[in-house]
Amino acid sequence: MARALHLNLFINGRGHHEASWRAPGASSLALTDIDYYAGMAERAERACFDSVFLADQLALAPDIAQAPRTWLEPVTVLAALAMRTTRIGLIATCSTTYTEPFNLARQFASIDHISRGRVGWNIVTSWLATAAANYGDTGVVTHAGRYEIAEEFCRVVSALWDSWSDDAVLDDREAGVYARGDAVRRIDHRGAHYQVAGPLNMPRGPQGRPVFVQAGSSDTGKRFAARWAEAVFTAQMEKATARDFYAELKAYGAEEGRSGDQVLILPGLSPVIGGTEAEAQRMARDLNDLTDPEVGRSRLSGRFGGHDFSHLPLDRPLSPEDFPDPAAVQAARSRTEVIIGLVRREKPTLRQLLGYLAGARGHYVTAGTPEQIADLIEDWFRDGAADGFNLMPPVLPASLDVFIEEVVPILRKRGLFRGEYAAETLRGHYGLQRPDVTF
Numbered sequence: 001m002a003r004a005l006h007l008n009l010f011i012n013g014r015g016h017h018e019a020s021w022r023a024p025g026a027s028s029l030a031l032t033d034i035d036y037y038a039g040m041a042e043r044a045e046r047a048c049f050d051s052v053f054l055a056d057q058l059a060l061a062p063d064i065a066q067a068p069r070t071w072l073e074p075v076t077v078l079a080a081l082a083m084r085t086t087r088i089g090l091i092a093t094c095s096t097t098y099t100e101p102f103n104l105a106r107q108f109a110s111i112d113h114i115s116r117g118r119v120g121w122n123i124v125t126s127w128l129a130t131a132a133a134n135y136g137d138t139g140v141v142t143h144a145g146r147y148e149i150a151e152e153f154c155r156v157v158s159a160l161w162d163s164w165s166d167d168a169v170l171d172d173r174e175a176g177v178y179a180r181g182d183a184v185r186r187i188d189h190r191g192a193h194y195q196v197a198g199p200l201n202m203p204r205g206p207q208g209r210p211v212f213v214q215a216g217s218s219d220t221g222k223r224f225a226a227r228w229a230e231a232v233f234t235a236q237m238e239k240a241t242a243r244d245f246y247a248e249l250k251a252y253g254a255e256e257g258r259s260g261d262q263v264l265i266l267p268g269l270s271p272v273i274g275g276t277e278a279e280a281q282r283m284a285r286d287l288n289d290l291t292d293p294e295v296g297r298s299r300l301s302g303r304f305g306g307h308d309f310s311h312l313p314l315d316r317p318l319s320p321e322d323f324p325d326p327a328a329v330q331a332a333r334s335r336t337e338v339i340i341g342l343v344r345r346e347k348p349t350l351r352q353l354l355g356y357l358a359g360a361r362g363h364y365v366t367a368g369t370p371e372q373i374a375d376l377i378e379d380w381f382r383d384g385a386a387d388g389f390n391l392m393p394p395v396l397p398a399s400l401d402v403f404i405e406e407v408v409p410i411l412r413k414r415g416l417f418r419g420e421y422a423a424e425t426l427r428g429h430y431g432l433q434r435p436d437v438t439f
């Protein structure tokens, strides 16, 4: 198989559609029940997906009354999933703004050992303004400040994961030597934000370092990804912008001396799949009919750092002037650019915009037959818009089950997607080099 398509399952709530939890086909398990997450991971593993991903936010969303926005802490869940699966990659979000590097390094190295080399870390800077109040309430960190911290954070954790040589452990009970003393070293990091002596207090994991995943698409975010990310999740509402993003990030990676196949790009895809296109579109409308525009309005405000949209009528066409300048937004900058781009292109009413965002928060939403979804995936994959997809099923597990039963076999018949795992580790699935360390 020439170039392999990569599929990641993004497990989120009871699906990515805003009203998924009220929809037929949504799981009846509690979101605090580990069997819910394990059930999704086991489905994805049976279908030979590369990985599953768990997102995280560090504050409770204001619309908890209308939406089940709770979940178990992702890193803890990965440890449980590592025992319920054997091959699929396990990716979790962990914040660089509100986590200590030494703690994160220990957690992800531990899960790499527990999972026998299947862990990935989604590096987020935590754009949610309300998170700051849970971490000393020292005020919202600016967009630029968050990325500056993240840069140093990644240098520190990388040095910690590399503070043991791969061959450090001898475990020579005869000679009484556990590790080669000169094969474990301090890192003595002294920076603007962190002072960390090291070494890490455990040997390197099977992958050396977790797979570095990132999902920031602003200019700063893209430059950061070009230096650090091995897999990049992105929200793109059109193929054209996805192609531009793809080309730009690969070019930035090349400027950093990295080859394109070591910086994979996986746009989000949220497909509503029906026997006919008309049926799929009816299913999408039915989901949207379950939404509450006021929930959508408060989420839109959150995306724009708390901007007040309460004055906007629901049924008047919008214009970019109805929104704050993205350059001034300290929250998720690229997502605000994607939203304003849609408003500029299509001049939707607020109700229409909220209906679109209800689908998958600004990721690519589509409704069609299995053939049509497979065509879209093949087209973006072959035409420089994606190395794979971050699958965001509208309703879990129903939409995932249909995708696995109906779309995956088509992708296999076309020689695009694996029929069985060839590798044991997440790096192996993604075709990523292992950062070996010997000293």
Ligand SMILES: Cc1cc2nc3c(=O)[nH]c(=O)nc-3n(C[C@H](O)[C@H](O)[C@H](O)COP(=O)(O)O)c2cc1C
Residues within 6 Å of the ligand: 054, 055, 056, 057, 093, 122, 123, 124, 125, 126, 127, 128, 143, 215, 216, 217, 218, 219, 220, 221, 222, 233, 234, 235, 268, 331, 332, 333, 334, 335, 390
């Ligand atoms: C697929 C995907 C998953 C994300 N997961 C998280 C997450 O779990 N937690 C979080 O705080 N931000 C998450 N983000 C937001 C990004 O980390 C980033 O803050 C956002 O894309 C804005 O980045 P920018 O300011 O560089 O444009 C995610 C974004 C995408 C596209």
